[in-house]
Amino acid sequence: MSDTENKLVKAIKEKGKTMEAEMSFFDHLDALRWHLIRASIAIVLFTILAFIFYDFVFDVVLMGPRDPQFFTYRMLCKIGDMLGRPGLCIDKIPGKIINTEMAGQFTLTINSCLMAGITLGIPYLLWELWRFVKPALLDVERKSASGFVFYASFLFILGVLFGYYIVAPMSVSFLANYQVSKIIENNIDISSYLSTVATLTIGTGIVFELPIVVYVLSNLGILTAKNMRAGRRYAVVGILVVAAVITPTPDIMTMLVVTVPLFILYEVGIIVAAAVDRKRLRREQEELANHHK
Template sequence: MSKNIKLIQAIKDKGKNIEAEMSFFDHLEVLRWHIIRSVIAISIFAIISFSYFEQLFDTIIMGPKKPEFWTYQMMCKVGDALNLEGFCVKNLNFNLISTEVGSQFMLTINGSLLIALFLGFPYLLFEVWLFIKPALTKIERKSAQGFVFYATILFFLGALFGYFIVVPLSINFLANYTLSPEIHNNFTTDNWLSTIATLTLGCGIIFLLPILIFILSKIGIMTPEFMRASRRYAILIILTIAAIITPTADILTLLTVSAPMFILYEVSIMVSANVKKRKEQEEKEFYNS
């Protein structure tokens, strides 16, 4: 009987909170200011990137094209240590070309915006957190503490993995793949920038998997039992994604790209199990109080 009374009281309290919530248009106004501040932040980072774009272009964007790139040097050392013939990257068989009048200027603009988006990602997460925070209960806010910090760390780890591992491995294979000696590899600057940005930012987003699992587990959609039962399908999906990202027949490369994804999946299972354990503990404390 007392449990039913507590449950009814909890429903009433929730109803009072709903009545106290802002109207739909108030939410739109708040969202508008979050978007404005985010745009301003990205614009500031874009201006800074534009001012130093020549150095950023030569060091970051053109880095994976140079045989002295850090990853290629490590591949040469690993190849020499393990006696793997052809593992060392000494030449990348392609040239970058500009095919339109304003393509180099647009490369500067687009490159500055992409670098600004990368640098401003933590602030974008912070604005997202500020927007959703008022809608959360006290318990939900407490459980979501560190959202911006952990999401930022995971994103940057994924982006670094994409830039230093996935990008050079993919470029090395695709640039040196030859269908016919009559065909010469001349890639446009837009295609080059798009490839680097897609693989780098894509890996950064993939590394946010534990955060996504945490959210899905909190709302009851995902459970650790389901993830453990689906592990074999997850392995197949991860290998497929790794094969798409790095279209190469090299098993070592495939395993190098897929290994972090396997680790992320196992970490996500632990995150989901921890969320379930906390929910069960909170329910037990609620009924015992």
């Protein structure tokens, strides 16, 4: 066979490998597309469910932090009574909720139902993403990450509850009661109120995924427990910045209420990173022992 024929055969083989890799890549894209489609369908179904029970979603859930009888405010009153500090009790949320746009109330219905659908659909979205990633993992990696959906969903739900019952009502109460001057009356646009509650609630749920992010980065070798301990002082500054962004109030008490759980999550992240480091070291030692055999 001549050199020209050899080069031709080699080029055909290389092209075949390239086409096979491209087909594999597009197959993965197609699989991911179907996972995302199923997750989108789930979110749409949850959105429709929220629309069916819209009176409950709007009057009880979304407007809850504006009700002086909201669970958080009642607990603050009880704590204030026990500590002898009646100032903790919140018995009124001033201000009037208004709509300033022609299609404002219709848009409110769509946005609030969609927000509820996304919040309820996040755990299913995580499950679909896990199903997509799972086949590419080794048996050891699959076993170590088997609880991903449960822990990620648990942390997200915990963050949403913390945002809804702690951060949102404290922010709403502070902002509604804050006055530059008594001659200024608060007429709060409904879209502004909804945006504030949604950002605080869903945003806190996302922030609570910090241990999962640490776990992934630790497995990739990007983050270690040693690095996280060394960077703790910088992390405190970062946590304060995040808390300031999450809470749209200059109230130091609200910021501290958000900062403490975030710092605890950072410490949990260090524990997670340390566990991953130990597993990696044990695996390397086993591989080294097998290599010597």
